[in-house]
Amino acid sequence: MKFTVNRDSLAEKLQTVLSVVSTRTTLPILGNVLLKGDGERVELAATDLDLSVTCGVPAKVGKAGATTVPARTFAEMVRELPEEDVSVSVTNNRMEIRSGRGVYRISGMPADEFPKLPALPTAGEVMLPGDQLRMMVHKTAYAVSVDDTRPALNGVLWQGNGKGMHMVATDGHRLARVTSPENRLSGHQSSLIIPPKALSLVIKILGENDADLGITFGEKNILFRVGDTVVTTRLIEGPYPNYEQVIPSGNDKRMIIDGATLMAGVRRVAVLSNSLTRQVKFSLSKDRLELSTTNQDIGGEATETLACRYDGSELEIGYNANYIIDILKNMESGDVVFELATSVSAGLVRPAEEAKTSEYLCLIMPLRLAE
Amino acid sequence: MSDTSSPHRISILPDHLIDQIAAGEVIERPASVVKELIENALDAGATQIDVEIEDAGAGLIRVVDNGCGMSPDDMAFSVLRHATSKISHLDDLSTLITFGFRGEALASIAAVSHLELVSRHRDQDAATLMFWEGGTKTEQRELGAAVGTAATVRHLFFNTPARREFMRAAATETKHLIETVTDFACVQPSAGFSLSIDGRPTILVAPAGSMRDRLADLYGASLTAMLLEFKGGDAELSVRGFAGKPELSRANRDRILTFVNNRRVTALSVAHAATAAYGETIPRGRFPFAVVCIDINPHKVDVNVHPTKREVRFTRDRGVYDLTYYTINKTVFSSTQTAPVMHVKVPEADVHAQSAWLPFGTTPTRDQLPGGIVPQSREAPAQSDEIVPPHGAVSEASSLTTGPPAEPGETAPPGPSVPQRAARPVIADGVSNLWQFRDLYIVAEVGDELWVIDQHTAHERVLFEEILLRAQKRAPETQRLLFPESIDLAAGEWQAYESAVEILTSLGFEVRPFGDRTVLLEGVPTGLRVRNPVILFRRILEDIEIAQRAGGDLTKAAAASAACRSAVMSGDRLKLEEMQALFARLMATDNPFSCPHGRPTMVKIPIIDFDKKFCRA
Numbered sequence: 011m012k013f014t015v016n017r018d019s020l021a022e023k024l025q026t027v028l029s030v031v032s033t034r035t036t037l038p039i040l041g042n043v044l045l046k047g048d049g050e051r052v053e054l055a056a057t058d059l060d061l062s063v064t065c066g067v068p069a070k071v072g073k074a075g076a077t078t079v080p081a082r083t084f085a086e087m088v089r090e091l092p093e094e095d096v097s098v099s100v101t102n103n104r105m106e107i108r109s110g111r112g113v114y115r116i117s118g119m120p121a122d123e124f125p126k127l128p129a130l131p132t133a134g135e136v137m138l139p140g141d142q143l144r145m146m147v148h149k150t151a152y153a154v155s156v157d158d159t160r161p162a163l164n165g166v167l168w169q170g171n172g173k174g175m176h177m178v179a180t181d182g183h184r185l186a187r188v189t190s191p192e193n194r195l196s197g198h199q200s201s202l203i204i205p206p207k208a209l210s211l212v213i214k215i216l217g218e219n220d221a222d223l224g225i226t227f228g229e230k231n232i233l234f235r236v237g238d239t240v241v242t243t244r245l246i247e248g249p250y251p252n253y254e255q256v257i258p259s260g261n262d263k264r265m266i267i268d269g270a271t272l273m274a275g276v277r278r279v280a281v282l283s284n285s286l287t288r289q290v291k292f293s294l295s296k297d298r299l300e301l302s303t304t305n306q307d308i309g310g311e312a313t314e315t316l317a318c319r320y321d322g323s324e325l326e327i328g329y330n331a332n333y334i335i336d337i338l339k340n341m342e343s344g345d346v347v348f349e350l351a352t353s354v355s356a357g358l359v360r361p362a363e364e365a366k367t368s369e370y371l372c373l374i375m376p377l378r379l380a381e
Numbered sequence: 382m383s384d385t386s387s388p389h390r391i392s393i394l395p396d397h398l399i400d401q402i403a404a405g406e407v408i409e410r411p412a413s414v415v416k417e418l419i420e421n422a423l424d425a426g427a428t429q430i431d432v433e434i435e436d437a438g439a440g441l442i443r444v445v446d447n448g449c450g451m452s453p454d455d456m457a458f459s460v461l462r463h464a465t466s467k468i469s470h471l472d473d474l475s476t477l478i479t480f481g482f483r484g485e486a487l488a489s490i491a492a493v494s495h496l497e498l499v500s501r502h503r504d505q506d507a508a509t510l511m512f513w514e515g516g517t518k519t520e521q522r523e524l525g526a527a528v529g530t531a532a533t534v535r536h537l538f539f540n541t542p543a544r545r546e547f548m549r550a551a552a553t554e555t556k557h558l559i560e561t562v563t564d565f566a567c568v569q570p571s572a573g574f575s576l577s578i579d580g581r582p583t584i585l586v587a588p589a590g591s592m593r594d595r596l597a598d599l600y601g602a603s604l605t606a607m608l609l610e611f612k613g614g615d616a617e618l619s620v621r622g623f624a625g626k627p628e629l630s631r632a633n634r635d636r637i638l639t640f641v642n643n644r645r646v647t648a649l650s651v652a653h654a655a656t657a658a659y660g661e662t663i664p665r666g667r668f669p670f671a672v673v674c675i676d677i678n679p680h681k682v683d684v685n686v687h688p689t690k691r692e693v694r695f696t697r698d699r700g701v702y703d704l705t706y707y708t709i710n711k712t713v714f715s716s717t718q719t720a721p722v723m724h725v726k727v728p729e730a731d732v733h734a735q736s737a738w739l740p741f742g743t744t745p746t747r748d749q750l751p752g753g754i755v756p757q758s759r760e761a762p763a764q765s766d767e768i769v770p771p772h773g774a775v776s777e778a779s780s781l782t783t784g785p786p787a788e789p790g791e792t793a794p795p796g797p798s799v800p801q802r803a804a805r806p807v808i809a810d811g812v813s814n815l816w817q818f819r820d821l822y823i824v825a826e827v828g829d830e831l832w833v834i835d836q837h838t839a840h841e842r843v844l845f846e847e848i849l850l851r852a853q854k855r856a857p858e859t860q861r862l863l864f865p866e867s868i869d870l871a872a873g874e875w876q877a878y879e880s881a882v883e884i885l886t887s888l889g890f891e892v893r894p895f896g897d898r899t900v901l902l903e904g905v906p907t908g909l910r911v912r913n914p915v916i917l918f919r920r921i922l923e924d925i926e927i928a929q930r931a932g933g934d935l936t937k938a939a940a941a942s943a944a945c946r947s948a949v950m951s952g953d954r955l956k957l958e959e960m961q962a963l964f965a966r967l968m969a970t971d972n973p974f975s976c977p978h979g980r981p982t983m984v985k986i987p988i989i990d991f992d993k994k995f996c997r998a
């Protein structure tokens with residue numbers, strides 16, 4: 011294989027594929043990047059067997075072929091090269107890189123030893139605006155569980171039904187659900203569970219780009235295409251817990267408060283909370299929210315009173331401050347509504363004014379306050 | 382001097398004494414009685430066996446079966462030693478397929494108790510009652526009863542006070558009784574079993590179609606869903622049973638149940654093979670859940686090793702080991718539902734991003750997406766769930782190639798040479814020279830000494846005291862669960878749960894009974910590292926069970942268990958501030974020098990030791 015390529019575009023695309031190359035692996039070839047030169051482009055690919063990414067770099071290909079070379083070393087090499095075209099030739103899996111007056115050689119492994127990447131028919135591709143995916147992922151992925159023993163909760167549920175298209179994430183303590191009215195999954199899948207690592211990679215590749223991205227659904231995989239960069243990931247097997255049954259419907263105590271004010275208050279008070287439990291107490295009375303915490307370890311105590319709209323009966327309820335901050339951080343600016351029932355039951359948090367194109371709902375379980 | 386008056390005259394022991402001595406071998410404890418009686422019932426073809434226990438077996442043991450029953454002649458004969466209907470030639474002994482064979486069981490039981498037998502043979506119209514006191518028949522009469530045998534044993538060991546003394550606490554004996562009935566119920570799914578203890582039904586299983594159904598009845602349906610069936614071998618030697626998925630691994634071998642020709646046995650080689658078969662899928666020091674049934678040509682196994690028949694010998698031990706290993710290994714690894722535990726080391730950057738100090742339940746600040754939405758990478762799962770058995774010898778240090786730079790004597794657990802609390806230095810804030818060795822040891826310069834602190838045991842000590850304090854103040858912190866979990870408990874776990882429910886509550890578990898041997902978990906203590914609420918609950922219950930057996934303080938055991946589960950682990954990279962905080966908090970504890978399990982938290986090396994090494998005067 012022989013090709014000449016622009017240094018900047020090669021360096022940029024190598025950076026993209028590096029995100030799935032693991033540092034330590036028992037299968038050495040997974041530390042390599044696959045290069046395939048054909049026609050007008052060189053294709054780069056990397057995989058960790060669950061998640062794969064391929065992208066193309068425009069190139070003058072003198073002789074078609076393929077090989078694999080250690081991804082990190084190659085990327086570092088290219089990054090250090092001067093801004094000139096880079097000539098690469100490969101013979102018997104030994105790569106020679108020429109740039110300016112330098113010659114660099116590195117040994118690779120045969121391309122046919124590289125794992126076969128899942129191929130999905132592009133026929134059923136669904137288009138989705140990039141900003142919509144970005145918004146839905148931002149609003150949910152933070153609530154994904156990190157508990158390896160319950161794999162379904164390690165992913166973001168993407169579900170379509172008559173009410174629209176939902177993304178849901180939960181770790182069993184809190185839950186976030188965002189709904190878009192138009193169900194683009196219709197006719198393809200009713201629900202799937204996607205590893206957040208793949209979603210974050212897609213969003214990273216999207217960058218500021220709000221163009222449509224293409225999505226293809228396989229039985230065990232899902233493929234995202236941004237331009238000619240393709241991210242494929244294995245789906246997480248379900249079943250996903252029946253989350254709808256835990257969304258309360260009779261929460262009649264409503265508190266309305268400016269989200270930014272509340273977040274700033276919770277952040278301040280939480281500094282002095284117990285570092286293990288992060289417990290902050292919400293004490294609600296007529297149009298008044300008092301945040302408080304105590305921490306015997308450091309003799310910490312904090313109380314802060316905020317104005318809000320509330321005319322339910324008085325209520326004291328404990329929360330993990332981090333969960334509250336996570337929710338507020340991902341809300342649009344403006345007022346948020348807390349819909350509460352008792353001090354031990356699930357609370358609902360949502361924006362006071364729903365965005366035009368989506369509906370957002372967060373569920374949070376309280377910490378039981380010691381009597 | 383007359384021969385007859387000599388105290389040392391040799392004489393033949395009277396029969397009743399021989400029986401008592403023999404009984405000592407067969408009947409060790411109440412559970413042995415139950416075992417012998419159930420074996421007799423099964424040999425009689427019973428399909429329903431009901432066991433009643435009072436006062437942990439010391440008061441009453443009754444086993445009622447619906448087997449073929451005995452005629453009055455057989456009954457009278459049955460309590461004679463070596464009376465058995467099961468063998469009559471020595472040849473028979475090598476092809477044994479029934480349970481009892483030595484003919485010692487009833488004779489032995491009769492010798493050390495008040496035994497009452499009521500039996501009606503299926504060919505007879507009436508039942509016969511016979512009563513023996515210490516092996517002497519004192520009563521016999523006819524009465525009406527169903528076909529089958531009811532054996533009632535009262536006042537066990539009434540005439541052997543030494544044996545009575547050796548009986549353990551009631552809880553221990555009860556546990557053995559539950560285990561014995563559970564064992565039989567496991568491998569005899571076609572028979573129904575019941576066990577009632579002091580009038581409370583403890584086990585109640587109807588005849589089941591398969592062993593899987595039976596295990597579901599005994600251990601709960603949710604557990605059964607995590608069992609993989611295995612089968613292998615040939616007519617001469619075969620192995621079958623169920624292997625639990627790696628998630629079910631336990632701290633001890635209690636749940637590797639081995640049966641040879643349906644007889645519960647102790648066979649360490651089989652337990653070892655079963656454990657080894659899981660390879661890396663379970664962490665070192667933990668053991669799988671497995672029911673291993675070995676069916677072997679009777680010629681190939683020597684069951685006549687010990688009268689209680691618990692210990693067996695295989696003619697080809699290696700063959701049994703290999704077959705067990707390969708059959709289970711193949712099943713565990715070919716199951717698509719089983720993912721091996723990956724010993725992945727967390728990339729350095731991630732460790733910092735998600736500092737190990739951040740407790741479970743809190744989420745590191747993610748200032749911007751998308752980089753931050755990657756879930757905190759797996760933090761060495763094999764270790765995060767690692768459990769340190771009480772006084773166990775598990776040591777993260779063993780994985781290191783080099784030990785702490787100290788003389789052998791210095792690495793020993795702190796003895797009298799370690800200053801006790803009075804000598805606690807007041808330097809909490811003054812220590813700045815801290816660094817971390819191998820992501821496990823914190824090395825600190827304190828005056829003229831170099832301190833090497835084990836970060837895990839040190840953190841365990843800190844958390845143990847905090848958890849205990851909160852538990853004592855009844856001020857636990859509970860995170861309520863969005864999805865309450867119903868958990869099926871085995872009989873032994875249920876017993877532990879019932880006796881420790883208040884302790885669990887004081888730790889922050891919100892749990893309540895939810896039907897038959899099932900609990901509903903609605904909240905868990907905050908701040909623990911094990912994130913799966915069910916696993917957390919089971920692990921702590923398991924430790925309580927162990928402490929209960931050892932007669933320890935259950936509250937402390939539970940707190941130690943919770944502390945162990947939330948402490949930083951070996952391999953967690955700590956920032957300087959975190960090390961300083963840990964150091965300060967350790968020094969503020971009541972006993973900074975050992976973890977709640979008794980392992981040392983630190984080793985001190987005085988400068989003199991270095992001087993000596995460098996030949997400085």
